Amino acid sequence: MVRLKHRWILFETLFENTSHQDTSIDPLTSHDIYITVKESIQLNFGDYGRGCTSSSLNVKYYSPHTNIGLLRVSRDYYRMVWCALTFITQINSRSCTIRVLHVGGTIKQCQKLVIEYDREQLLENEDLNDI
Amino acid sequence: MFYDLNLPYRAQHDLVNQDDLRTRVDMLIKFGYQVVAYNHVVTGKVSSNETNVIDISDKKKTNIEQLTRLTYILEDISQNHGLTPTNNALATYDILAVRPTNEKTFQNACNTLEIDIISLEMGSRLPFYLKHSIVGLAIERGIFFEISYAPAIRDSTSRRYLISNAQNLVRVSRGKNIIITSEAQRAMELRGPYDIVNLGTIMGMNQAIAKECITTNCRSVVIHAATRRNTHKAVVSFDPITSLKSNELWKVGKDKKSLPTGKSKKAKRMRPNTDDDDEDESESSQLQNMDM
Numbered sequence: 001m002v003r004l005k006h007r008w009i010l011f012e013t014l015f016e017n018t019s020h021q022d023t024s025i026d027p028l029t030s031h032d033i034y035i036t037v038k039e040s041i042q043l044n045f046g047d048y049g050r051g052c053t054s055s056s057l058n059v060k061y062y063s064p065h066t067n068i069g070l071l072r073v074s075r076d077y078y079r080m081v082w083c084a085l086t087f088i089t090q091i092n093s094r095s096c097t098i099r100v101l102h103v104g105g106t107i108k109q110c111q112k113l114v115i116e117y118d119r120e121q122l123l124e125n126e127d128l129n130d131i
Numbered sequence: 132m133f134y135d136l137n138l139p140y141r142a143q144h145d146l147v148n149q150d151d152l153r154t155r156v157d158m159l160i161k162f163g164y165q166v167v168a169y170n171h172v173v174t175g176k177v178s179s180n181e182t183n184v185i186d187i188s189d190k191k192k193t194n195i196e197q198l199t200r201l202t203y204i205l206e207d208i209s210q211n212h213g214l215t216p217t218n219n220a221l222a223t224y225d226i227l228a229v230r231p232t233n234e235k236t237f238q239n240a241c242n243t244l245e246i247d248i249i250s251l252e253m254g255s256r257l258p259f260y261l262k263h264s265i266v267g268l269a270i271e272r273g274i275f276f277e278i279s280y281a282p283a284i285r286d287s288t289s290r291r292y293l294i295s296n297a298q299n300l301v302r303v304s305r306g307k308n309i310i311i312t313s314e315a316q317r318a319m320e321l322r323g324p325y326d327i328v329n330l331g332t333i334m335g336m337n338q339a340i341a342k343e344c345i346t347t348n349c350r351s352v353v354i355h356a357a358t359r360r361n362t363h364k365a366v367v368s369f370d371p372i373t374s375l376k377s378n379e380l381w382k383v384g385k386d387k388k389s390l391p392t393g394k395s396k397k398a399k400r401m402r403p404n405t406d407d408d409d410e411d412e413s414e415s416s417q418l419q420n421m422d423m
Contacts, residue, residue, distance in 0.1 A: 014161075016319055043287070083333055086326045087284060089319065099162065099323040 027064035134349030137312035234259035241269035254282035254289035279314035
């Protein structure tokens with residue numbers, strides 16, 4: 001079968017000063033993430049890396065409120081893109097870290113995990129507020 | 132259990148902009164690490180009156196286990212006479228590490244020094260070649276080699292050297308006895324454990340071995356360090372029962388109610404391998420005889 005298989009990478013962006021989201025700064029879009037990831041691949045893996053991933057790389061979803069995003073890569077090069085994500089130090093000149101939460105074969109698995117993760121975060125916040 | 136055995140305690144030079152220790156530890160807790168070791172780096176002669184500069188008394192309340200570590204930067208073999216088991220001052224640190232800067236000190240560290248970790252400066256070209264024979268000797272003695280990933284995140288040239296040196300080390304040591312640590316000066320240089328496992332795969336390890344590098348190998352380092360400090364010829368050590376944590380009470384057995392509190396001592400073996408049940412019973416009965 002010559003079917004092109006993908007991997008869906010679920011990631012979270014952590015910013016340096018998360019406490020106050022400045023309203024004058026534009027919220028990040030999935031396009032900003034896409035540009036940053038492409039730059040990181042170019043920087044770390046060169047033209048070869050860009051070539052391998054250009055046809056299949058796609059940031060499907062990113063929410064600036066929960067800082068969670070979903071990225072699609074071809075299955076053969078997902079480790080390369082994962083490393084490129086790890087080496088990212090800033091997005092749009094805001095210092096940040098990317099942490100990969102899950103790598104899955106289908107969107108559905110990732111979606112289940114996002115729901116779980118959000119639930120945990122809400123429970124944590126509730127606990128903190130109660131205390 | 133994820134370990135990060137290298138969190139610099141104090142900035143090396145004034146130029147280094149280091150984050151507050153608390154911020155970095157909070158980041159580690161958020162990423163899911165369970166054990167961290169604060170690293171104090173010292174250059175020069177190994178003396179016999181080092182006191183533990185790392186103060187963890189006020190940070191006890193966090194839900195991460197905190198250890199202390201000392202790293203000596205070795206420049207000359209003549210400075211190393213202090214690194215022996217008899218040096219009591221060094222026993223105040225949990226883990227002992229060494230950073231050799233030339234071939235002679237590297238050979239000395241692998242052959243004779245009583246240490247737990249050999250840390251190599253991965254961000255720039257290594258001043259000596261890594262040879263199978265010498266590295267193999269260190270592995271046999273139970274010494275671990277450390278790869279730090281934060282230099283790769285800071286700087287592009289360090290990244291190149293790190294990947295090159297790390298691949299070299301993995302090839303020479305055949306993937307054994309390697310640990311991956313952070314050496315992060317700032318909280319933004321830390322990465323989650325599975326991201327580190329992925330970095331390990333580009334250094335030439337497979338996923339299982341890379342995961343071991345931040346879990347079981349680090350645990351082996353901690354146990355090796357405890358064996359080195361507490362035991363005589365790695366056989367027997369005595370600890371009072373009161374020093375056991377609540378999740379270790381199973382070691383004392385079902386009759387812990389009958390034991391008088393505080394006074395009696397229980398032999399606790401510090402061996403990295405699993406105990407033989409037969410040997411355990413006979414040894415403990417021998418010791419009870421001795422008490423009487």
